Amino acid sequence: MPHRRGESYALKEIEYAAATSVDEAVGLLAARGDKARVMAGGTDIIVQLREGLRDADLIVDVKKIPEMMQFSYDPAKGLHLGASVPCYKIYGDEKIAAAYPALADASRIIGGWQIQSRASIGGNLCNSSPAADSIPALIAQDAKCTIAGPSGRRTVPVAEFCTSPGRNVLARGELLVALDFPPVGKREGARYLRFIPRNEMDIAVVGVGVWLRLNEKDDTIAAARLALAAVAPKPLAAPEVGTWLVGKPATAATFAEAGDRARALAKPISDMRGPAEYRVHLVGVMTTRALTGAAERAMKR
Amino acid sequence: MVKKSHVSTTINGEAVEFLCEPRQSLLEVLRDTLRLTGAKEGCNNGNCGACTVILDGVPVNSCLVLGVEVEGSKITTIEGIATESHLHPIQQCFLEGAALQCGVCTPGFIVATKALLDHNPNPTEHDIRFELAGNLCRCTGYDKIIRAVQDAAAVLQENRS
Numbered sequence: 001m002p003h004r005r006g007e008s009y010a011l012k013e014i015e016y017a018a019a020t021s022v023d024e025a026v027g028l029l030a031a032r033g034d035k036a037r038v039m040a041g042g043t044d045i046i047v048q049l050r051e052g053l054r055d056a057d058l059i060v061d062v063k064k065i066p067e068m069m070q071f072s073y074d075p076a077k078g079l080h081l082g083a084s085v086p087c088y089k090i091y092g093d094e095k096i097a098a099a100y101p102a103l104a105d106a107s108r109i110i111g112g113w114q115i116q117s118r119a120s121i122g123g124n125l126c127n128s129s130p131a132a133d134s135i136p137a138l139i140a141q142d143a144k145c146t147i148a149g150p151s152g153r154r155t156v157p158v159a160e161f162c163t164s165p166g167r168n169v170l171a172r173g174e175l176l177v178a179l180d181f182p183p184v185g186k187r188e189g190a191r192y193l194r195f196i197p198r199n200e201m202d203i204a205v206v207g208v209g210v211w212l213r214l215n216e217k218d219d220t221i222a223a224a225r226l227a228l229a230a231v232a233p234k235p236l237a238a239p240e241v242g243t244w245l246v247g248k249p250a251t252a253a254t255f256a257e258a259g260d261r262a263r264a265l266a267k268p269i270s271d272m273r274g275p276a277e278y279r280v281h282l283v284g285v286m287t288t289r290a291l292t293g294a295a296e297r298a299m300k301r
Numbered sequence: 302m303v304k305k306s307h308v309s310t311t312i313n314g315e316a317v318e319f320l321c322e323p324r325q326s327l328l329e330v331l332r333d334t335l336r337l338t339g340a341k342e343g344c345n346n347g348n349c350g351a352c353t354v355i356l357d358g359v360p361v362n363s364c365l366v367l368g369v370e371v372e373g374s375k376i377t378t379i380e381g382i383a384t385e386s387h388l389h390p391i392q393q394c395f396l397e398g399a400a401l402q403c404g405v406c407t408p409g410f411i412v413a414t415k416a417l418l419d420h421n422p423n424p425t426e427h428d429i430r431f432e433l434a435g436n437l438c439r440c441t442g443y444d445k446i447i448r449a450v451q452d453a454a455a456v457l458q459e460n461r462s
Contacts, residue, residue: 013303016323016369043365046326047346059323061370088359112435113413114350117359118366200434201348 011050018061022068022148022177028060030150030173036060038175040068040084041118043111044127068122068177073099079181081143083122088113090121100181101297102137102190102209109133109194112201122176125161128168128234129203131273135162135235136209137192139227143181149174159227162234187214187222189298191290194229195282204230205274206282208262210290214250214298221245221254224291230273231266231283238265241287255291259284306369312337313381321368328352330368331378339379339408343437350436353409354378360416362435379408382415390460391415391453400449402440410436414450418457426451 019025029036037056039045040063048054062068068084073096081090087107091097097104103121110119110133124134125145138158145156150173158179162168170176190211196202207229213222224245226238241261248254268279305320312335321330328345331337331354343351345364352363355377382389388396391414401407410433417424417432424432429450430443438446 011324011326013322014324015303016306016367018369041365042367042370043347043362046365046367050346059367063370111347112350113416113432114353114360114362114435115347115365117356117361200431 011046014049014056015058016061017058018064020064022065022175025060025062025065025175026148026150026173028058029175032058033172038062038126040120040123040126041086041115043115043119044123062175071096074183075099076183078183079103079179081121081179081181083126083176083178084120085122087116087119087121091116099184100141100190102140102192102211102294103134103143103181105192106133106137106209109200122179125158125179126168126170126176128162128166130162130165130232130234131204131207131230132235133192133194133204133207133229136207136227136229137190138179138209139235139237140190140192140209140211140225141181142211142225143179145176146178146180147174148177153177159237164233184301185213186301187216187218187298188212188301189214189294189296191293191297193286193290193293195286203273206230206268206279206286208283208286208290210287210294212245212291212294212298214295218299219250221248221250221295226258226262226287226290228262228266228283228287231268231279236265238262240265245291250295252288252292255288255295258291259286259288262287308369308372310371310373311375313377319368323367323369325368326364327354327356327366327368327371327376328363331363334368337378337380340412341405341408343405343409348437349406349409350413350433351406351409353412353436355412355416358419360413360435377412377415379412382411389415390456391418391450394449394453394456395446398445398449398452400441400445401438406436406438406440410438410446414453417450418454422458422461423454424450 036058068082071081073079090107091104143158192209194204194207210226212224224242228236263284266283268276270276341351343349347362347365354363
């Protein structure tokens with residue numbers, strides 16, 4: 001007899017459509033509403049459908065849409081990243097990894113290699129977990145979403161994309177097509193760091209993405225952007241801290257105080273990964289470390 | 302009843318065609334339809350790596366790939382690692398180094414190691430631990446596996462020179 005799996009872990013009977021254009025995918029999503037689910041790498045949605053965490057009658061595969069699998073980097077124009085591009089293509093591209101190091105940091109630690117071979121940054125964003133590794137990095141690197149829908153295309157900053165755990169601004173029939181990152185200048189650096197109790201392969205207890213630009217002497221912060229993961233119901237942009245950092249000396253004392261300010265913004269829950277007080281403490285430590293790392297990278301550019 | 306799809310693919314160098322439902326994972330197709338039972342079902346949710354296969358040059362968890370997705374792809378499973386008469390040096394080093402106990406994780410480790418050494422022929426211990434983090438072993442404590450991978454890298458380097 002063939003091996004049988006327990007019904008609870010088998011995927012239910014479901015339809016599959018591999019769209020070959022954005023318009024075709026939008027048409028399917030608009031017609032089927034929340035009974036259709038988009039699949040890029042599938043590393044979240046297949047597990048969620050199997051375990052009953054999300055429901056669907058139709059899987060719309062968006063890896064066969066050429067526009068969504070393309071990515072291009074031009075130092076003058078920035079990075080254009082199709083929403084279905086798997087993580088390994090990002091950190092595997094030396095120029096992209098050097099220009100957008102926080103994005104590279106995150107794409108290198110989402111799951112293990114097997115996951116990174118399939119999982120996309122677009123999918124990590126659309127899964128909209130408060131603990132997602134890519135989202136603080138995307139916010140720090142100022143990424144913008146291109147969303148296609150039945151009435152055309154619109155642009156939304158990543159910082160405004162997620163709305164609550166597992167939810168985002170995508171309406172019926174809408175699809176995340178691509179992410180666009182601004183060009184990177186001299187003396188800019190970025191870092192994504194997370195805390196997990198293991199070495200690899202775990203969900204962030206806390207994650208911090210930062211980007212900053214130093215002045216011409218490399219001693220003062222000219223601009224900064226931060227975002228925090230797993231300390232609020234959605235990935236949390238922290239513009240207050242970014243604004244406070246402007247004009248401050250790029251020193252350990254500044255980065256320590258920025259950590260205190262990040263702690264003050266954190267409103268985490270207690271769960272199996274850690275109690276709220278622990279997360280508040282960690283977000284300060286990780287903010288200080290991420291800023292230190294970003295400043296070191298900025299000095300090399 | 303959802304219609305079955307016809308899928309054409311290449312597995313371990315041979316053209317293979319199969320019929321599957323959209324709900325079937327590549328792992329289910331390999332094990333239940335094609336009777337390639339080397340890839341193991343551990344967690345069935347992408348954590349353990351026991352079902353690792355190489356899909357178009359990169360390692361994936363076959364439990365998180367749908368059978369219908371692999372149309373036109375090239376797949377290497379654990380069954381495609383050895384030749385008819387000889388174990389692959391990776392397998393030989395795992396055997397000689399006793400880098401396994403119960404063996405359920407071993408096919409996944411061997412396939413992931415093949416992918417690692419194809420991409421990085423001379424990995425450091427840190428590289429090995431990092432790249433094989435998606436494969437879990439509850440028996441060995443990993444040290445013997447790391448040493449077997451280092452030994453295999455050395456043998457493969459020697460074979461090339």
